[in-house]
Amino acid sequence: MRTTLALLTLAAASLGQVPVAVDGTVRRIRPLPICPQGETHALDCASGVYLKSATINLAQFEGLTVRLLGNDVSVPCRTVVEVSSVQSNPQGVLTWSGIAVPGCRVTFNICGPGISGYYLFVSLAAAWHPVDPGFGTILIELPPVLLASGLHGNCTDVPVDLPLNPALIGLTPQLQGVVHAVGPIGPPFTTNSVCVPIGPGNPCR
Numbered sequence: 001m002r003t004t005l006a007l008l009t010l011a012a013a014s015l016g017q018v019p020v021a022v023d024g025t026v027r028r029i030r031p032l033p034i035c036p037q038g039e040t041h042a043l044d045c046a047s048g049v050y051l052k053s054a055t056i057n058l059a060q061f062e063g064l065t066v067r068l069l070g071n072d073v074s075v076p077c078r079t080v081v082e083v084s085s086v087q088s089n090p091q092g093v094l095t096w097s098g099i100a101v102p103g104c105r106v107t108f109n110i111c112g113p114g115i116s117g118y119y120l121f122v123s124l125a126a127a128w129h130p131v132d133p134g135f136g137t138i139l140i141e142l143p144p145v146l147l148a149s150g151l152h153g154n155c156t157d158v159p160v161d162l163p164l165n166p167a168l169i170g171l172t173p174q175l176q177g178v179v180h181a182v183g184p185i186g187p188p189f190t191t192n193s194v195c196v197p198i199g200p201g202n203p204c205r
Contacts, residue, residue, distance in 0.1 A: 017072075018071060018130065019069075019072075020069070021067055021136050021137065022081060022136060022139070023066070023092065024043030024046050024068070024193065025044040025063065026041050026043065026044075026051065026061045026064060027042055027043070027062060027063070028041055028059065028062055029042050029050070035076075035078065037050070037052065037073070037078075039051060039052045039080060040052055040053075040059075041058045043139075043192075044195075045174065046128070049079045049081065049128060049139070052081075052082055052083070053070070054082070056085065058083065061086055064088065065090065067086070067090040068081060068083050068086055069086070070082045070084040092111065092113075092178075092179040093111045093191055094108065094109070094110050094120075094177045094191040095108070100162070100196050100199065101198065101199060101200065103163070103164035103203070104201075105160065105161050106159075106160050108157070108159075108160065108175060109155055109157050110179070110191065111179075112152065112154070112155075112181070115152070115182045116182055117149070117179070117185075118148075118150060118152055118156065118178070119148075119177060119178045120146070120175060120177050121145065121146055121175065121177070121178070122145050122147045122173050122174070123145070123175075124171065127139060127140055127141040127142065129142065135188060136189050136190030138176065138190065139174070139190075139193035140176045151182060166200075169199060169200050170198065172195050172196065172198065173196050174193055175193060176192070176193040177191035
């Protein structure tokens with residue numbers, strides 16, 4: 001049985017049909033001039049992750065944060081997901097607000113199902129690391145830095161004071177959460193990723 005499963009997995013990988021789940025905010029794109037694969041949409045902040053679907057009207061999810069399920073049909077020039085279904089109310093969602101200027105505060109809001117454990121990670125680059133359709137896809141470069149963790153009821157705010165250091169200007173930290181239900185403890189799963197471009201500006205207001 002294990003040999004059969006291994007052969008099926010290798011065959012799927014060789015055909016580029018690897019099942020994936022990924023969380024993100026859907027946006028429309030213009031037709032790509034190089035190496036087009038029929039992509040119509042992409043994910044915000046997930047650099048180079050493009051979407052297409054023969055069965056789902058992705059336009060109805062534009063601007064929404066969702067969980068997409070389908071197959072990784074990537075080609076050498078880019079990451080492509082053939083979407084087969086969409087969960088419009090994902091279990092984990094990450095957002096941010098505030099003034100992304102050195103010396104100012106930004107606040108991350110991470111939500112999960114009921115009473116949940118959460119982990120918030122940060123990295124300086126986006127990435128594509130599918131794990132499995134239950135857990136989701138890691139969208140930030142490895143290894144990330146653990147920014148915060150704890151327990152929360154539905155949602156919690158994580159305030160972060162940016163150091164007053166001009167060297168931060170021009171950086172775009174990428175953040176993503178991992179959440180799991182508590183009582184009983186459930187399996188972990190990813191949130192969407194967010195990107196926080198740090199720019200120059202006046203003192204915080």
